[in-house]
Amino acid sequence: AQSVTQLDSHVSVSEGTPVLLRCNYSSSYSPSLFWYVQHPNKGLQLLLKYTSAATLVKGINGFEAEFKKSETSFHLTKPSAHMSDAAEYFCVVRSGGGADGLTFGKGTHLIIQP
C-alpha cells in the first residue's frame, strides 16, 4: 500500500524568500509522485510530476521537486516566494501496481507574509 506524509501542516515564509514543503512517501512499487496546488475555492492544479525519469523535476510557476529514493522523500521547493503562491499544497503518490487512484497527503497550507 502507498502513503504520503506531509511533514508540516502550515508553512509561513516572507515574500521573496525560499519555500520548502516536505513530503515523505511509502510505496510497495516504483512510485509516480505528484504535487498539486489548490487555491481557495478552486480545483486542484498539477504543479509537477515524477515518473522515474530525472530525479529533479521542474514544474510550473518556478517550483521544483527532487526525488530521493534513499530518503523516500519528494520535497517541493521554490527559490523565491510570491504572494500568489499562497495556497494548499498536496503531495500525491500513485503506485505502479495497477491501482490508479491517487493517495493524497493531508496538505500543507503555505502562507506568504508581505
Place this chain on the structure above:
Amino acid sequence: DSGVTQTPKHLITATGQRVTLRCSPRSGDLSVYWYQQSLDQGLQFLIQYYNGEERAKGNILERFSAQQFPDLHSELNLSSLELGDSALYFCASSVGGRREIDTQYFGPGTRLTVL
C-alpha cells in the same frame, strides 16, 4: 481551466435524500476518477472508471455508486445522505491505461451540503 467539467457547482439537500453529481472528462480521456474532500478525512479516492468499466475502488461507501456512460461522462450517485457526506466532490480524468506518465486533471468540484 483543466477541461474537466462538473455540475452542479453547489448542491444543498437534506438527510436521507439522494443526489447525482455529473462529470464530463477532457476530450480524449477514457478514465474518470471520483474523489471526496472533507475537513476530517482530507482528499480520498472513491472510484475509477475506464472506458465504461469500473477499474478501481477506493474508500467508497456502499450508499454511493457511480457509472460511466458510452459518451464517457460519469455520474456519482449518493443516496441515504448523512450530515457527514457534506464535502467537496472532485472528478478527475486521464488518458487512461497503465501508463506511468498518466496524469489526472481535476474538475472544479461540486460542493455538497447536507442539512
